[in-house]
Amino acid sequence: MRMHFRRATAAVEARQALGVYDVAYLAGGPRRVVECAVIALAEAGLLRLRASRVRSVGGELPEHPVERALVTACPQSRGTESVCGRLRESPEVEEIGDRLADRGLVTRARHQLTRAGRQRLRAAEQEGSLPAYVFGGPEVLPKGTVRRGVMEAQLIPSGLGRAMVRLGKALDHDSGSDHSDSGFGCGGGGGGGGSD
Secondary structure (H helix, E strand, C coil): CCCCHHHHHHHHHHCCCCCCCHHHHHHHHHHHHHHHHHHHHHHHEEEEEEEEEEEEEECCCCCCCCHHHHHHHHHCCEEEHHHHHHCCCCHHHHHHHHHHHHHEEEEEECEECEEEEEHHHHHHHHHHHCCHHHHHHHHCCCCCHHHHHHHHHCCCCCCHHHHHHHHHHHHHHHHCCCCCCHHHHHHHHCCCCCCC
């Protein structure tokens, strides 16, 4: 009896409406949630993207926790990759994954889509009420500063990518010191490539 009740409860919860960031999580995980928040806030005029920097503007705090975390993370100009990397691992984004796992739309361990999650994602896409970037990411945006800014934030993955950046900066710092005794200087390189 108890198992039947759990299944019935899970089925009802799975049919409940999903928010835009829930659908974004189903479409591309934490990265897509962050991309969508950056794009939405830039389009609303609450974020300004310039080159590889992002800064909140306007002073108003959005209602959604992910958007609010993004705005508060960059009151001054900050590196887009850094801000996005921290937000991907934030409690606000993790809460979305946990909630979707509770509803049976992603797996608990690795938050991969379940069959029900794939069905909900397809239904949301067919409904057509959400922006195309929720499903396709920044690649579907027209060329411009928002697309470029969000895409540049993808170039360096968290983890190993950050370690490579630190190594490159250390090498750059060493190349500034006097190496005339050894007969050579060490040129710095930096940055890892790839994606999550």
